[in-house]
Each structure stands twice: as structure tokens, then as C-alpha cells.
Amino acid sequence: MDKHGKIYIAGHLGMVGSAILQNFKLKGYSNFVFRSINEMDLRNQEQTDAFFRNERPDYVVLAAAKVGGIIANNTYRADFIFENLQIQNNIIGASYKYGVKKLLFLGSSCIYPKNAPQPMSEDSLLTSTLEYTNEPYAIAKITGLKLCESFNLQYGTNFISVMPTNLYGYNDNFDLEKSHVLPALIRKMHLGKCIQADNWDGIRKDFNKYPVEGVNGNSSKDQIIDKLNKYGIQKSQNEVGITLWGTGNPMREFLHASDLADACVFIMENINFSDLANFYKERNPNEKDEIKNTHINIGTGQDLKIMELASIVKEITQFNGNVRWDSSKPDGTMRKLLDVSKLHSLGWKEKITLKEGIAKVYENYCI
Secondary structure, eight states: OOTTSOEEEETTTSHHHHHHHHHHHHTTOOOEEOOOTTTOOTTOHHHHHHHHHHHOOSEEEEOOOOOOOHHHHHHSHHHHHHHHHHHHHHHHHHHHHTTOSEEEEEOOGGGSOTTOOSSBOGGGTTSSOOOGGGHHHHHHHHHHHHHHHHHHHHHOOOEEEEEEOEEEOTTOOOOTTTOOHHHHHHHHHHHHHHHHTTOHHHHHHHHHHSOBTTBOTTSOHHHHHHHHHHTTEEEETTEEEEEEESOSOOEEOEEEHHHHHHHHHHHHHHOOHHHHHHHHHHHOTTOTTOOOOOOEEESOSOOEEHHHHHHHHHHHHTOOSEEEEETTSOOOOSBOOBOOHHHHHHTOOOOOOHHHHHHHHHHHHTO
């Protein structure tokens, strides 16, 4: 990458985009162009095209997406596939049209089949049925990956796709309805600890920072308690308990967003599509006319049970109440461990341990 080239990060205010921006800055890049969601709607083709036509970025990182956990993915199925397809199509199409030198598209590990062999390699893509609860989102991300790959093969572009594992970090989404499992655990246990201590100043501060369905820290005590109860944060006599979805047995892999950002910038600086095409050819010598699965998994290659994760969060937040599991709720895929051997062979490995990362996020959450 040219240190003076213009970089556009779509989604620069989100957890992933802001971490990538910070990593670029630490490595000496300074020529950035941004648009907030209020300034440009990436779902709108005309607005996106006009931005690319006027700004002509050299490098693009596509970190903007509509995201959420099991509840959101399963509830807003049409929104998740339609809006993500709009965003991807508009940005990738404009990047080709206006001669972007290099693009990085961020997908998700949910692109792999529900029962894919573990750990899941890049070659597991499209080999079987997807997990039902996040199928629309997964199909959108698969489409984005294939769109990048197809532009490369037909037009010689340099569009690279990466598939991160479950992410957490600063600027995460702590919405009790739409968040992923780790930020939900952090918030629920933090609120549970506040209830234990009868710390209503802490609870109101939390609700002011992250309102729940229109209820904020200025709402009545009864309104706040009603929302806490709805999302499984309850006090019964002198006991405080939180209820979590599923059995706690599914296994998940987690990567700090700062590590993901470092991997993304490493790939932007050092890896081209031609490298990934050659990588596929070397490992599939009998498929002379095919180039596929050129995306890169980004993760740690290590996972743990959700109930083990809950124990770690409980220790870090110092929540001393009860944890209950509602097995009537879906678990999702039982295991989603990424094979990161391609990433390691390209020269990158994670640095932040899970306990260290969660402790840093919780410290930042409490500010």
C-alpha cells in the first residue's frame, strides 16, 4: 500500500471499522475519507456511486454491515439479507467502476455449513446446509465473498475477502436484544452486580448509555425493572440471577477486534489476490480450471463452551449471583471453530488472550 493513498473505511464508527482505522493510524497512514450513516446511506446506490465518483479512494475496507445475534438474525431475516446485499453490491460495484486499487471485504464465520468438519477450513464453503437462524445473513456474506472473487477473475481487480470468527472489543453493540453473546454476557452480569449492590446510580448510568426499548436512566424504577426482567436479569428475595439462552454447551471462538484490525491491515499491506489464487492452485493441483475459496479465515484456532465463557465473564465482572440456562431457546450451531492455518502460513497470528481482552473491554465498558 502507498502510505499516501486515500483510504475509505465503510463503517469506521463501528467496533471493527474503528479498530481498523486506529491500526492504520498507528502504522503511519493519514489520508482517510469518511462518511457517517447520516451523511451517506450505503444502501442507496446513487449516493454511494456519487461518493466514489467524487472522492476516488485508492483503498477500501468494507466493514459496514447490518449485524446482530441469534434473536436479531432470526427475527429480521429479510432486513439482514436485503440490506447487507445492498451495501455490498453498491460498494464493491463502485470500487470496480472507479478503479479502487485494493478492497478488503469483511464477512463472517457463519458462512460455513452448520455441520462442517471442525475446524472449518476455507474449502468447507458451500459444501452443505447453513444454520437456519442466521441463514439470510450468511447468504449475504457468501454473496459478497463471491462477488469479490468473481470481479477478480473476470476483471483483474484486487478484492480480498476475510472471514472473522466471533468478535468483541471496544465500541461493541451492548443492546440486550440485538447484541452477540459476549457483550450480552458482559452487560447482563454488570447489571446483575449493580442489582446485588442496590447500585441504582450504576443501573441508571448504564441505561442512559444504552437505553433499552425506549427506557433510559431517567425512566421510573418500575420501568427499568420491567426491562431487566424481560431480558433475564432478575432479583428474587435476596438472590440475583441472570438467564442465558440455550444450554451453554455450544463452543465458540473469540477474537479481539484490535487483533482482527491488525490482521486486516497486515493483509492489505502484504497479500494480493494473486497470492491467494496461487495458494488454491498449489493445494488443488487437479482442479486446473478452477480458482475458488480464496478468502482468508481470521481467528485464534481455539474455542471454549459458552458456559465456560460465562464463568470467565462472571469472574471478571465480579458478579456473584446465579446463572441459569434456558434450554428451550436455540443454541445455534454447536461448534464454529475456524481453521486458521492459511492465515498463519501467510505470516500473522493473534496477540491478545481471551481473558486479557475481556478484562480490557469490561474496564472500558465501566467508564
